[in-house]
Amino acid sequence: MERETIIRGKAWVITDYKGNPIKDIDTDMIYHNKYLGITDINEMGKYAFGNLSNWEDFPLKAKEGDIIVTGEGFGQGSSRQQAVDCFISLGISAIVGESFAPIYLRNAINAGLLIIACPTITSNVITSDILEIDLENGIIKNLSSNKTLSFKKPHEIQMEIYRAGGLLRL
Amino acid sequence: MGENLLKKILKAHTKDEVKVGEIIWLDLDIITARDFGGPNVVKNFRKAYPDQKVVDNKRIFFTFDCNAPATTIKYAENQQTIKYAENQQLCRNFAKDQGIKVFDVNRGIGTHVMIEEGLALPGRTMVGTDSHFNILGSVGVFGIGMGDIDIAFAFRYGKIWLEVPESVKITIKGNLKYPATSKDLALYLLKEFSTAKLLGKSIEFFGPVIEKLKLYERITLASMATEMGAVISLIPPDNSVVSYLEERAKKELPTIMPDNDAQYEEEIEIDIGEIEPMIACPYKPDNVVSVKEVEGRPIDSVFIGSCTNGRVEDYKMVAEIVKGKKVASSVMAKVVPATKEVFNQLLKDGTIDILNDAGMIISNPGCGGCAEGQIGMTGTGEVQLSTSNRNFKGKQGKGETYLVSPVIAAISALKGEISLP
Structure with missing residues (x-):
């Protein structure tokens, strides 16, 4: 399976009610413990952000191909793969965040979900902006504001995993 | 310049050059899965590698600790029944097929069982589906928790990819005195560093406060590296920890310590004074x-x-x-x-x-x-x-x-x- 390395989608900036990016969103906010018994990925999407104040209806609003934009330390907490799978289930094409918890980052890469650390992302994107991520060149273009941001390109093995559609397909 | 503990452990487990920020393939000594995460490891394994054997069933263990014994819960809001019992059964059956040992319900928390059973030994590399698997840093093991895809891959190939993290040397000075405990030290450090300062890094703890910590206190401190966002916190094992482990493993253990002039990407010194309970x-x-x-x-x-x-x-x-x-x-x-x-x-x-x-x-x-x-x-x-x-x-x-x-x-x-x- 060969996948696109230029991805375009609409951004959802995960902010609090004041409009500030939420820091340290943990895996219980992303996908609560009580739904861990679910093993069918198609069932997982509807519980994404189910324990995150003001974002409980995210699964109803998100469209296939959308991009999640988050603040610092996204994915702290448990090692649950479901916290990544729920976004794959919704068809989210990428998560771009200021920084990620180490286990979450691995889990997303291994699941073949595009995950990009870009420290300046939240100050340059608002919800509904259209982003274009160029993986090969390490560039994010905000097509709505004409700004260009750069990020550290994924390592070759991470690109291989992404292209294969996940670690288990290598 | 000498080598830090992380670098020594990684070098002994890879053919690749160990350089901060670069990817290595890391050979694993022990791979575990618990009843949380374990069932999806089994499902992933069976789907990706049908009819294949695990890399080495003597290096793989199941540890059931989350729902012990299994509960059955049906959530009214979504009518979802949590199949804890079936999930454990799935792992048990897989273990039987593959000849994998199960530390079943009632044996205890997986990481602690690994220490008590003499399986977590200084210098080893170990992974599990528990996000607090880095608790094993308390005995000088490079242990990390990961998701079910990583573990399924490790079951099959006995290795993981790893971006070599930066190493931070943290020296703790001061006096840890009752009623303050190593939990208070861990909480104090969380207050000091929050979740961003050590994100994605490997900590190595030193200093007079650390040297005095007994094994149970080291476990407490190491367990909260996850909350600090760190990949692991390694505590160089002292004689008392080593003799405990030698007794458990029923063998003499080689010494593995960071060099005195070891190189770190960052060095931090903290004087905790006489901290109060936190x-x-x-x-x-x-x-x-x-x-x-x-x-x-x-x-x-x-x-x-x-x-x-x-x-x-x-x-x-x-x-x-x-x-x-x-x-x-x-x-x-x-x-x-x-x-x-x-x-x-x-x-x-x-x-x-x-x-x-x-x-x-x-x-x-x-x-x-x-x-x-x-x-x-x-x-x-x-x-x-x-x-x-x-x-x-x-x-x-x-x-x-x-x-x-x-x-x-x-x-x-x-x-x-x-x-x-």
Whole structure:
């Protein structure tokens, strides 16, 4: 399976009610413990952000191909793969965040979900902006504001995993 | 320049050049899965590698600790039945097919079992589906928790890819004195570093405070590296830790220590002075203040256990405080020893009698009480003091969880409010 390395989608900036990016969103906010018994990925999407104040209806609003934009330390907490799978289930094409918890980052890469650390992302994107991520060149273009941001390109093995559609397909 | 502990361990387990920021393929000595995560490891394995064998069934273990014994829960809101029993059964059947040993329910928390069984030995590389697997840094093991895809891959190939993290040397000076414990040290460091400073890094702990820590105290400190966002915190094992492990492994162990002139990407020195007992307020582990600041707040329950504070010595500190006294009638006090071995020891030396006479509930060993879906949750508005490591919203029920040491949990249980001894 060969996948696109230029991805375009609409951004959802995960902010609090004041409009500030939420820091340290943990895996219980992303996908609560009580739904861990679910093993069918198609069932997982509807519980994404189910324990995150003001974002409980995210699964109803998100469209296939959308991009999640988050603040610092996204994915702290448990090692649950479901916290990544729920976004794959919704068809989210990428998560771009200021920084990620180490286990979450691995889990997303291994699941073949595009995950990009870009420290300046939240100050340059608002919800509904259209982003274009160029993986090969390490560039994010905000097509709505004409700004260009750069990020550290994924390592070759991470690109291989992404292209294969996940670690288990290598 | 000499090499730090992380670099030494990684170099012994890869053919690739170990350079910060670069990817290596890391050979694993031991691979584990628990009843949480384990079932999806099995499903992933069967789908990706049908009819294939695991890389080496002697290096792979299942540890059932999350739902021990299995509960059955049906959530009204989504009619979802949590199939804990079936999930464990799935792992047991897979283990039988593959000849993998299962440390089944009642043996205890996986990481602690690895230490007690002499499997977690200094210099080893180990992974598991427990996000607190880096607890094994307490005995000088490079242990990391990961998701079910990583573990399924490791079951098949015995390795993982790893971006070599930066190493941070943290030297702790000062005096850790009762009633402050290593839990208070861990909370103090969380307050100091929050979650961003050490994100994605490997910590190596040094200094007079660290050197004095006994194994159970090292376990407590290492367990909270996850909350600091670190990949691991390695504590170079001292003689007493090594002799404990040698006795467990029934063999002499080679020494593995960082060089005296080891190179680190960052060095931090902290003087903790004589810290006071600390407390993490809802709903973040780094929302830490001195216990004094919230003294007197009424509580509904305490939970004393988890991979952070579920060792024999933790309960002995509790017993010292509650001996001959009674838990306040308004408080439910829950005790869940980390392992069967801990439970047996407490039973033998009379500690359980003391806790029982004080009115505490003693449950079978495991992770019970730490996460929703297990036993012992709180209701809306209830206040719980917990010796565990996370107080996220909804983590231990609908109430408000504060993180404390066993000392603060015990004294507060007697008084019915957040208290200092």
